[in-house]
Amino acid sequence: MSEIERLLERLSNAHGISGREGSIQDLIREEIAPYVDEMRTDSLGNLVATRKGERPSVMIAAHVDEIGLMAKYVDEKGFLRFVTIGGWFDQTLLNQRVVVHADSGPIYGVIGSKPPHVMKPDDKKKPIEIKEMFVDVGCADQDEAKSLGIKAGTPISIDRTFARLAGDRVTGKAFDNRAGVVVMIEALKRTRSKSTIYAVGTVQEEVGLKGARTSAFGLSPDVALATDVAIPGDHPGIDKKDSSLEIGKGPVVIIADASGRGIITTEKVVSWLAETAEEFEIPVQMEVSGGGTTDATAIQLTREGIHTGVISVATRYIHSPVEVLSIKDVDASAELIARALETVSRHFKTDE
Structure with a gap:
């Protein structure tokens, strides 16, 4: 290398x-x-x-x-609502895994969405907007998320690592x-x-x-x-x-x-x-x-x-x-x- x-x-x-x-x-x-x-x-x-x-x-x-995300608030079930920091195309974020940079240390999460199995036909035709997305870190409720130091202003970044492609091309x-x-x-x-x-x-x-x-x-x-x-x-x-x-x-x-x-x-x-x-x-x-x-x-x-x-x-x-x-x-x-x-x-x- x-x-x-x-x-x-x-x-x-x-x-x-x-x-x-x-x-x-x-x-x-x-x-x-x-x-x-x-x-x-x-x-x-x-x-x-x-x-x-x-x-x-x-x-x-x-x-x-x-570019990344920032937690806006944690709802009563422990899901994080967020705002984008920088220019994202909404569909790029859907179902990505993320790192939530909590006070207690980095915590993995996923940007969740409704599975296609329970979508109505009209729903499948519409792009999912960022305002409908949320981050699931596995917490049972708001109190558990708070205990980990997740709060308004917590930075969130994409969990993706560097990899080699063919020739001298790389991705990350x-x-x-x-x-x-x-x-x-x-x-x-x-x-x-x-x-x-x-x-x-x-x-x-x-x-x-x-x-x-x-x-x-x-x-x-x-x-x-x-x-x-x-x-x-x-x-x-x-x-x-x-x-x-x-x-x-x-x-x-x-x-x-x-x-x-x-x-x-x-x-x-x-x-x-x-x-x-x-x-x-x-x-x-x-x-x-x-x-x-x-x-x-x-x-x-x-x-x-x-x-x-x-x-x-x-x-x-x-x-x-x-x-x-x-x-x-x-x-x-x-x-x-x-x-x-x-x-x-x-x-x-x-x-x-």
């Missing part, structure tokens, strides 16, 4: 929904410590690791949170954005850049790009790169007109996302990344998308504006527990950022 695969497996199998990312930050802190001069956690929970150097300073932002939960975290860590290991580098594990991206906004404001870097995942159009159910990306074809440089409501990467940043990729013979894919955005949108609009780009890993089935990507793409994305950190001073002057 490669180092990248080992690290991705470790991070993917760990749990940390938006707003409750502490255990993920602990893993990142352990992995990144040998490659930085100092680390701190800010008031929102962002992990800011700094390698001291020269200007231009560069921020690499990788959001660490995963939370590749959005633990893959981006791996890219950030690996880039920091490889680069010989003389710039000051801020490697930031940002929080609450899935619920509003919150950690990127506050950390970028505090750091005020000269340049920034966000790492994330992008949607490929290389599998049944999605057309190439919706996405021209393919897994296994290299890092994705985002030119624009969310039809411009997200980031529109400046020509200066696109040129920097494209020229670096060409110089070091790293194949890249250019992406213009109509939906979804990243931490880069918040960073770009911080203070008077920050030169910001995005390097993403093409990942199938995002916002599900069975995301799929190519390990070679993760490796190449880390290589592109490592080399871009070394060429940044050619493209950005510190008096700009």
